[in-house]
Amino acid sequence: MSSVLKAVRGTRDLLPPETALWNHVETVARSVFARYGFGEIRTPVIEPTELFSRGVGEETDIVSKEMYTWEDRARAASEKAQSLTLRPENTAGVVRAYIEHKLGETGRLQKLCYIGPQFRRERPQKGRYRQFFQIGAEVIGPPSSGSESPLRDAEVLEMLATLLDELGIARASAENNYKGWKLALNSVGSSTDRPRYVAALREALAPVKDKLCPDNQRRAETNPLRVLDSKDENDQAIIDSLPKIVDYLDAESKQHFADVLAALDACGVPYTVNPRLVRGLDYYTRTAFEFTMETGLGTQNALLGGGRYDGLSETIGGPKAPGIGFAIGEDRLILTLQALAEEKQSAEADNHLHAHKLDAYIAPLGTEQNAAALALASTLRRAGLSVEVGDGTFKMKKAIPLADTLARHLIILGEDEAKAGEATVKTLATGEQVRLSSSELPKRLSSAKP
């Protein structure tokens, strides 16, 4: 027996009116990005697997166990089948495009933003889906374009603060019981600092490894940086005693980070430095950051994350092209806004979650009025009004309540009106009604718009 087909695990359909909120978020994001000089880039959803294994890092969780990867069909016996992957993140793709189109040759700083689906095969949870959407941006260019400047880091962070402000998400403060957004950042060191620090970590971990929890023992081997942000209670004392990354930053990296912080202070962007913040992607250098949010998200409380990736371009065969970027978890942003709307913390989000009433609902009385009703709807719609048309079989008893749920005005088109070239317009909220000639309708309804 055939069973009902459903969306595959971890993927979902987004339906109205929720999609109105998605559109709102994307509109605000595009508006903010445009003001900071970003242009949109659209890269393919499929990329060569190698882009991620080299760019993101073979040993990362994303690459080692979360990618949707398959062998493409070879076109000829002589051709080798290519391994393809559904992108698990978009930074590598953007940098690939930057290299492929020789954008560095322009000599100018590239500011690129994107909105699109990403794919990771993880166990689904609230705020974590196998197809999820990221809104991101990258600032990248040859060193001569100023792409390495701490000004760029601060600008990106300040832009994110502006975006969240404009979406009506408050900053954490005493007034909201510190439940707004929080920015944490750290410097994970340059591409020469980082290996020195990781080596020191390994050395420090070796003698105490046996005392750590099994998870941390494993991390000590595979990815020592991850031990730092472990939540295991018993391991905290050991973790506190481990070497700090700050002590391994060279003078240049230290100055860079200090300059980022100073610029944030100047812009009034609140932050906390978290020396234990590390990110799961290999390409991050120097500035790494994340914005977290308690409302609406369970344990998946990272609303967005990002950082600098000064060596990524070279890793995947490109020219030197330092950059910094971020990715916002759009699904999580939506969950946050929905929760804020529910808690009456965001009238704006609430507004987008409810379908807007149309300007008018046309009720033809009798199917012989259907054609005239549709023609009238056409005229009104071309005049910029939002209109729904009922069917002539609907009785008044059905048409009026239906009109009330959908629209502000009911236009009755019956035999009497048709003969006179008129229509009856009823204002549903008050029950008042007037008869007008059809030609007056567009002007009349337009002036009644809220």
Added chain:
RNA sequence: GCGGCUAUAGUUCAGGGGUUAGAACGCGGGAUUGUGAUUCCCGAUGUCGAGGGUUCAAAUCCCUCUAGCCGCCCCA
């Protein structure tokens, strides 16, 4: 990938071996042939997530699967 909880009408949920599966909201029809949100009457809500098993009898107990949620891992 690991552990736990859950799955019944369009929606929110009740029913925990006993034959015909319920409530509310919503939906359809009527009281009222062109005037609503109130009221009254009537009706349909459904493979009780899927498959298998135990039993005279399974929505109910057992197993497997699927999906969602919560936690872990990790990340957006």
